[in-house]
Amino acid sequence: MSTTARRVSLLVGLPSLFFLAFFLAPMTVVALASLTDASGNLTFVNYARILLDQYHWDVLWVTFRIGAITTIACVLIGYPLAWYLVRIVDWRPWRRVCVILLIVPLFTSNIVRSFGWMVLLGRNGLVNDSLQTLGLIERPIRFIGIELGIVIGLVYILLPFIVLAVGNSVADVDPSLEQASADLGARPATTFWTVTFPLCLPGLMAGAVMVFMLAVSAYVTPALLSGGRITVFSMLIFQQYSSVFDFNYGGALSITMLVLTLVLVATAGRVGATKGA
Amino acid sequence: MITLLIRIVSLAALLYLVLPLVVIVGSSLTNTSFLAFPPQGLTLTWFGKVITDASYVSSFVTSTVLAAFATAVAILFAVPSALAIARYNFPGKRALSAILMSPLILPHVVLGAALLQYGTAIGLTRNFLALLVGHIVIITPFVLRAVLPQLTEEQKSLEEASADLGGRPVTTFFLVTFPQIRSGILSGAIFAFISSWINVELSIFNTTAELTTIPVKLFNYVQYTIDPTIAAVSAVTILVAALVIIILDFTLGLDVLSERR
Structure with missing residues (x-):
């Protein structure tokens, strides 16, 4: 064995074995289980049960719709916020405070953050109280149990990701390019849309893809803010593994979700790549 | 005018970010x-x-010990892997780095379910080790992602200089490489620790009434x-x-x- 080969196997041997045993093997087991029935015969019945049933399509549609709305809202709020932090704030201590405010939620569990929204969005919560005081609504809105409640919670949880991704790409834009555009007579809006924005697009796309992935696979936030009235796909998976114990059907659900998200993300990545080029 | 609009949106967004915590x-x-x-x-x-309340205290302890062990192992896995990926060419290198990074994009519910099913088959469920194994898988990529960009080409020449001067690989690592990647290890480790500490989606499959982490306990209660x-x-x-x-x-x-x- 050459020196290189010996060193490489020394360095990556243990991590490779570990990931083989506790990552690849479990995923393979799920994939195999999804293709077999309870007695171990090869079958597509688990997938047929999902794909031929309107209920599953409805759940998928709800899940992906919530994911898409969450992603759009994150982009619309996150882009201005990132721009504000990088380009507009000129007092450093305030930016430090803002960055801390942005990161503290990231360091707090989804439970705690969703719990905060359960309190805020409740029948007598701060949001309903304020809306009533302002005279905007007469009776309290039931936020817990409608998609809007889940979206509010998910956007809240995922916003820091997109702000960090966009903020880093805005910070990386070379100001001399914008300078050059202005010197050549372009108005600020033209410079933004033809120079700055395209340069930030890869960061924006990366952030948006990440938000979408996390939104469609989220379990905790929808579980807490759905009030048991809305079902998203991850809840179906959780049910199978925590109470029903049908690993074959559960495995098919897992693989379906995995494949669908990966396909959508790959498509988004491709669209982003062609647009950015 | 547009700047004013951005300011308003941003301040509202910051308020939105702190409100639930407050x-x-x-x-x-x-x-x-x-x-x-x-x-x-x-x-x-x-x-x-x-x-x-002893049950809260014990879940705080479980979460912390779990995160500490998982982070330590993640560092021991990620740093050597990063070195191998950045410094050597070997067959399967791309596959290895893809596998080590993929837990970042895999839904945690899916991975948790997979580990439960697999664990049931090999007799590794609902104990500390079962939790630890899953946490190591999901947090190793955080350390790897933080360390890899710091293993630059310039640094490679420093390492070669050290080797030329007779430094053995281990000496070179601790005297030349390690000081350069220390900040990456630290920031990766912090994110890894936190991700383990706040995890619910993975832990929930392997916790019991006696052995539970603080986020899972909160989830079941809330x-x-x-x-x-x-x-x-x-x-x-x-x-x-x-x-x-x-x-x-x-x-x-x-x-x-x-x-x-």
Whole structure:
């Protein structure tokens, strides 16, 4: 064995074995289980049960719709916020405070953050109280149990990701390019849309893809803010593994979700790549 | 005009980011036996209840010990892997780095379910080791992702110089490489630790009534009742997070979003 080969196997041997045993093997087991029935015969019945049933399509549609709305809202709020932090704030201590405010939620569990929204969005919560005081609504809105409640919670949880991704790409834009555009007579809006924005697009796309992935696979936030009235796909998976114990059907659900998200993300990545080029 | 609009959106967004946390900390101080915000009266009773309740204390301990062990193993896995990926060419290198990074994009519910099913088959479920194994898988990529960009080509020449001068690989690593990647290891380790500490989706499959982490305990509780005690537990986790971040800001500097000129 050459020196290189010996060193490489020394360095990556243990991590490779570990990931083989506790990552690849479990995923393979799920994939195999999804293709077999309870007695171990090869079958597509688990997938047929999902794909031929309107209920599953409805759940998928709800899940992906919530994911898409969450992603759009994150982009619309996150882009201005990132721009504000990088380009507009000129007092450093305030930016430090803002960055801390942005990161503290990231360091707090989804439970705690969703719990905060359960309190805020409740029948007598701060949001309903304020809306009533302002005279905007007469009776309290039931936020817990409608998609809007889940979206509010998910956007809240995922916003820091997109702000960090966009903020880093805005910070990386070379100001001399914008300078050059202005010197050549372009108005600020033209410079933004033809120079700055395209340069930030890869960061924006990366952030948006990440938000979408996390939104469609989220379990905790929808579980807490759905009030048991809305079902998203991850809840179906959780049910199978925590109470029903049908690993074959559960495995098919897992693989379906995995494949669908990966396909959508790959498509988004491709669209982003062609647009950015 | 547009700048004004951006300012308004941004300040509203920042308010949106702090509001739930303020509400939890605020309502944990209420004098009432139900959750109230703004709090009615101020008391630390609920915090007292939490720290004298052995089940909360033990879940705090479980979470912390679990995160510490998982982070330590993640560093021991990620740093050598990063070195191999950055410094050597070997067959399967791309596959290896793809596999080590993929837990970042894999839904945690799917991975948790997979580990439960696999664990059932090999007899590794609902104990500390089962939790640890899953946490190592999901947090190793955080360290790897933080360390890899720091293993640059310039640094490679320093390492070669060290080797030319007779430094053995181990000596070179500790005297030349390690000081350069220390900050990457640290920031990766912090993110890894936190990700483990706040995880629910993976842990929930392998916890029991006796062995549970604090986020899972909170989750199981919040689904049925919400009261000031649970707000106090949540407030503790928020205050710890805020403290960690402020310390990081003063030591490492978190000025991540300033313009680079």
